[in-house]
Amino acid sequence: MYTQGLDQKAGKGEAQAAESAERLAAFQARVDAEEKIEPKDWMPEAYRRTLVRQISQHAHSEIIGMQPEGNWLTRAPSLKRKAILIAKVQDEAGHGHYLYSAAETLGTSREEMVDDLLTGKAKYSSIFNYPTLSWADIGAIGWLVDGAAIMNQVPLCRCSYGPYARAMVRICKEESFHQRQGFDIMLSLARGTPEQKAMAQDALDRWWWPSLMMFGPSDKDSKHSAQSMAWKIKRFSNDELRQKFVDVTVPQAEFLGLRVPDDDLEYDAASGHYRYGEIDWEEFIQVLKGNGPCNRQRLETRNRAHAEGAWVREAARAYATKQRGRRAA
Amino acid sequence: MQDENWPLWEVFIRSKAGLAHRHAGSIHAADAQMAIDHARDVYTRRSEGVSIWVVRSADLVASDPADSEAFFEPAADKIYRHPTFYEIPDGVENL
Numbered sequence A: 001m002y003t004q005g006l007d008q009k010a011g012k013g014e015a016q017a018a019e020s021a022e023r024l025a026a027f028q029a030r031v032d033a034e035e036k037i038e039p040k041d042w043m044p045e046a047y048r049r050t051l052v053r054q055i056s057q058h059a060h061s062e063i064i065g066m067q068p069e070g071n072w073l074t075r076a077p078s079l080k081r082k083a084i085l086i087a088k089v090q091d092e093a094g095h096g097h098y099l100y101s102a103a104e105t106l107g108t109s110r111e112e113m114v115d116d117l118l119t120g121k122a123k124y125s126s127i128f129n130y131p132t133l134s135w136a137d138i139g140a141i142g143w144l145v146d147g148a149a150i151m152n153q154v155p156l157c158r159c160s161y162g163p164y165a166r167a168m169v170r171i172c173k174e175e176s177f178h179q180r181q182g183f184d185i186m187l188s189l190a191r192g193t194p195e196q197k198a199m200a201q202d203a204l205d206r207w208w209w210p211s212l213m214m215f216g217p218s219d220k221d222s223k224h225s226a227q228s229m230a231w232k233i234k235r236f237s238n239d240e241l242r243q244k245f246v247d248v249t250v251p252q253a254e255f256l257g258l259r260v261p262d263d264d265l266e267y268d269a270a271s272g273h274y275r276y277g278e279i280d281w282e283e284f285i286q287v288l289k290g291n292g293p294c295n296r297q298r299l300e301t302r303n304r305a306h307a308e309g310a311w312v313r314e315a316a317r318a319y320a321t322k323q324r325g326r327r328a329a
Numbered sequence B: 001m002q003d004e005n006w007p008l009w010e011v012f013i014r015s016k017a018g019l020a021h022r023h024a025g026s027i028h029a030a031d032a033q034m035a036i037d038h039a040r041d042v043y044t045r046r047s048e049g050v051s052i053w054v055v056r057s058a059d060l061v062a063s064d065p066a067d068s069e070a071f072f073e074p075a076a077d078k079i080y081r082h083p084t085f086y087e088i089p090d091g092v093e094n095l
Helices: A012-018 A021-032 A045-070 A079-104 A110-118 A135-153 A162-190 A194-213 A225-230 A238-256 A281-291 A295-308 A310-328 B032-043 B065-075
Strands: A266-268 A273-275 B008-014 B022-028 B051-056
Touching: A045 A079, A045 A110, A045 A135, A045 A225, A045 A295, A079 A110, A079 A162, A079 B022, A079 B032, A110 A295, A135 A162, A135 A194, A135 A238, A162 A194, A162 A238, A194 A238, A194 A281, A238 A273, A281 A295, A295 A310, B008 B032, B022 B032, B032 B051
Parallel strands: none
Antiparallel strands: A266 A273, B008 B022, B008 B051
16 A cells, blocks of 8 residues: 555655755654654655665565575474474565565565565675575574574664564564574584584584674764664664674573684673674675675575566466456456 | 566454454465465464455555644544543542
């Protein structure tokens, strides 16, 4: 219902005229009063664009995120683990759909978004460009990657844009299952044979730093942050969330008896925070640019799945058309 | 081809008997049955529903938020429509 009439783009002059200082101030006042903005409400074009970019990137991340986990579906160590992993991967697809649906309320179409993903025009989270080399990686993803995602997403439940906030409420509930099942895998491995424990450590070694990068560039380099905070799309800065994540996760690693791969990590009793070492931002930039270990593979797989599913979409359309014809007759 | 992309449907879910259907989100599907099947998979993976309605998004008619102030204004000054408008003397019960 929300997409009607939003497709026509106003000419630039027209948009600027419509966005009078008065209107912008009224919009900001609504946001400041913690009112939710709903799809058909007036909003600044830049607010709309920011949300479309953020929500669709988020959706793409969920969809691409199915791949590193799907890699272990056929090799999960037990039927129980396999059933759980299938449920988790299905959730990721669900999350992608809630988010695409929220983005569509802003007047963009599903096809446009999917197309941007398939052509490589759109970005998705850097984390999913790393490979899942062992079963322990499935544990590390649930524990660390979904843990970082929760840290990011819980404040988004209070985002000023209603449909995004509502989608995030559902997602956060489900992510909590993801994180716990990941920790459960890590716990089994950490309490297992020395080889299993080494496997868990290896997974932590490889996923720790990429997980910290999930929070995005440090505040001094984050170009979208200030405006997103003013619009209450974002509630905390990248560095604040990263710090929270480190603070809650390090004690969990200690419980597992695993070592966080950071020589500079130390607890600062005065502030109550863990101080952590310098993140390799060059790696982050390279992965975002498409040069991570799996970028090409991820996109190829998605493109192949889309192409191979074309006949299904076509058949469903043909069937629907035929049924409509029969009812009309 | 006009129907190249599956149309959009709005999804309403009754979470349990006794409660009204509530908007849950939207879904793309080629026809109504597929919309219901997809809505089940996307919105009720954890027993969130006992009944699903779907309706073509294009068929929904909504009030215009730009007019909402004027549109809903007539109710604003009729406070006598609320029971709290009336003062009940002490000693009167069951009213």
